[in-house]
Amino acid sequence: MRALVTGATGAPGMAIARALLARGHRVRAFSPRPGDPAAARLIELGVEVNHGSADDPRAIARAAAGVDAVFAMGSPIEGGLAAAEAEVRRGLAAAEAARAAGGAHLVYTSVASADRCTGIPYFEGKAAVERQITALGVPCTILAPVYLMENLLAPAALHGLRRGVYAAPLPPGCPLQQIAADDVGRFAALVLERRCDFLGRRIELASDELTGADAVSALSRVAGREIRYAEVPLAEVRARSEELAAMFRWLARGGYGVDLGALHAAYPEVGWRRFEGWAREHLSGALTRAVA
Known part of the structure; x- marks a missing residue:
């Protein structure tokens, strides 16, 4: 089958492209930046990359010509109202491309939880796209993942881990549901191949749930040395981004509510990753190279 992945240069989009290719599907990606190193990696994998503005419905429609599915990846968090408005524009452009x-x-x-009126601009932008996609009447499925494990691959997070510190703006005993990008990719492949099972559905996705204390225990086992937890004051987060601060306040009050047991039992073929296994694959090098 043939699929278009918009936003394929981000971690979830890249994971979807890899999962589809691994199952023998043909993948076309839409990237706004020619020369982007991530786009070059997609080409190396065998993805056909089309370039153009994510705000241009005609460019996306041209890229979607002849495909069986359009995987529309949204923008990352941060950016406030402007980013939420861009999310709506780009989501609708992808929906129009699928219809065309x-x-x-x-x-x-x-x-996950975008449909719960959280008041977080990032979540509210996603919810607005969901409502407008439904109103358009295109054949659709909504995938709603929780917090990405790949957030720990950000340079600042990696630097902290090399110093033996896992820092997060949550109390150490606060549970946080997380997902590995590869699990998003494998689930997306199921949706492509079992269209009739997923049409019209909204499915929240999560791989694992653990507290900050649980996370540093797992990271310490992977590192073979102590990794300690540091709670970042919410005021520090707010100084950088009110939107991020709002999200972490909401997470501290309970956050996501995915039923992991039911989800994993219903779709065991995804091979859901536990946080420690993910860390062994992606963080072992950084964790074992301590810095002063």
């Missing part, structure tokens, strides 16, 4: 492609299956990546 003759009934292609639109798979929109939202965020």
Whole structure:
């Protein structure tokens, strides 16, 4: 089958492209930046990369011509109202492209709990896209993942881990549901291949749930040395981004509510990753190279 992945240069989009390729599907990606190193990696994997503005419905429609599904990846968090408005524009552009492609299956990546009126601009932008996609009447599925494990691959987080510190703006005993990008990719492949099972559905996705204390225990085992937890004051987060601060306040009050047991039992073929296994694969090098 043939699929278009918009936003394929981000971690979830890249994971979806890899999962589809691994199962023998043809993948076309839409990237706004020619020369982007991530786009070059997609080309190396065998992805056909189309360039153009994510705000241009005609460019996305051209890229979607002849595909069976359009996987619309949203923008990352941060940016406030402007980013939320861009999210709506780009989500609708992808929906229109799927409709122009003759009934292609639109798979929109939202965020878990976006339908719960959280007041977080990032979540509210996703919710607005979900509502407008539904109103358009295109064949669609909404995938709503929780907090990405890949957030620990950000340079600042990696620097802290090398110094033996896992820092987060949550109390150490606060549970946080997380997902590995590869699990998003494998679930997306199921949606492509089992269209009839997923049409019209909204599915929240999570791989694991653990507290900060649980996380540093797992990271310490992977590192073979002590990794300590440091709670970042919310005021420090707010100084950088009110939107991020709002999200972490909400997470500290309970946050996501995915039923992991039911989800994993219903879709065991995804091979859901536990946080420690993910860390062994992605962080072992950084954790074992301590810095002063």
